[in-house]
Amino acid sequence: MIQPGQIYRSCDPRESIRIRITAYRPGDARAHVADAVTGKRLRQILVTQLHESPVTATGRRRRSGYVLDSQAPAAEAAERPQERPEGGSAGLTPSEPLTGAQAGADGLDPHNAGPTVTECAEADRAYWTDKHAGEGQ
Structure with a gap:
């Protein structure tokens, strides 16, 4: 199942491309992705190009599309509320002027x-x- 945060690698042995799912709604034909390392190059790809297994149903190695490299962080961690710093936002200073x-x-x-x-x-x-x-x- 496709989830935001998952990382996929290219099935093409000549490429070392890795992408991260940034947004996806179940049932959509496309997923929003970005480069897994830099977070740049935002684009959409067809979900039919995202595979869970590096081999086809006949046992041959896939040569196109992307195969799941690592799972998204646990859903429980995403559901936990974030802790607020003491003093509220008024006590915070921006990291950049x-x-x-x-x-x-x-x-x-x-x-x-x-x-x-x-x-x-x-x-x-x-x-x-x-x-x-x-x-x-």
């Missing part, structure tokens, strides 16, 4: 606050309008 509009909204030094999305869109629109002014006439 906030920048942009978020920094200004959180009461941090406005020097760190960058342009908002609206300001960026207006500047982008003005740039392209000025750059291509008079073209196509």
Whole structure:
């Protein structure tokens, strides 16, 4: 049974690709996957390409698709509630300094606050309008 967190490896002996299931609803034709090591290259693949066994029904080694390499973490661990740090979220500090509009909204030094999305869109629109002014006439 396909579950998020499972890792599959390529059946092709020439490849060393490993993928992790990031999302799947039972009955769907496709599963969302990402590279198992980096978490990058998000994509969807057909669930018919995901196999539990490295051999076919006739006993031959599979040469296409992906075979289950490791199971997902235990379902019990996923169902356990996460522990909250003492003092609530107000006592936490971000691992990276906030920048942009978020920094200004959180009461941090406005020097760190960058342009908002609206300001960026207006500047982008003005740039392209000025750059291509008079073209196509």
